[in-house]
Amino acid sequence: MSDDFLQVSVEDKPAPPPYPPADNSNENDQGQFSYGAPPPKNRPPEEGYGPTNPAYGPRSGGTTVIINQPTFVPPKEAFNEEPIRMKCDACHQEVLTSIHYETGMMVYLISIVCCVLGLVAGCCLIPFCVNIFKDVIHSCPNCRHQLGVMRRM
Template sequence: MSVPGPYQAAPGPSSVPTAPPSYEETVGVNSYIPTHPAPVPGPTTGLMTGPDGKGANPPLYYTQPVPVLNPSANTTAVQTVFVQQPVSFFDRPVQMCCPSCNKMVVTKLSYNAGVLTWLSCGSLCLLGCVLGCCFIPFCVDALQDVDHYCPNCKALLGTYKRL
């Protein structure tokens, strides 16, 4: 009886070669695919969240087991971690999930003087509007920067700068 060489088939019931397992089967890739939660119906305010006019995506989340500090108990707590998509702030209210109070809110706007306001004021001064007309840009919201606040917890959520 001869020993099979590197290029000889071993004697056995099947001489048909079988394919080795794939990388995904071996390592277990794609064994857990997180699913997105169902979208939460929000208030119909007619407000847009971005320049394309589409609504905000619901926050993504995943759960991760967290070890418990008590080693005598054989239990693990499950912690839910919310991952929020970046929000673009503009000069109109945005519907989003507040990271401070974790509530779905429509932001409250606050206007304050920014670079465009001061440049407009200086330009009007150079044009001769010195008797108080140069301060008109401080009264026009379209020339000022916009701060977005949470109406629930009053936290600053973001700022839109004109320049």
């Protein structure tokens, strides 16, 4: 390799353009910057900027608009093993659902599979005792109305 390839000439590049002069309009005679006098303490509020907290007094003019937030209606896929927060259809209250388990098709299927595999000596009844295989029923804790079901099968 030749040494000419690695050498870089600084003399071939032009000098960068100069920076514009600094604006020193906020600089005082000691070379420190000042930002002007602070606003007066007893200044009245500007037009349209009244107190926002009702404890400070009524606002002059304007109308208070109250907007109700939409309630969350979960899709059927949202029901799982955990209680969820939703609005009850019957009592119209925002509740955290209570859950209980019921025997469903999955329990019977696993019990039949256990019997076919030879687990006849009572082991085929194990799926009836385990909540993992059962359906989950969501209901309202206030009125006991059934809100949703998570079926295993």
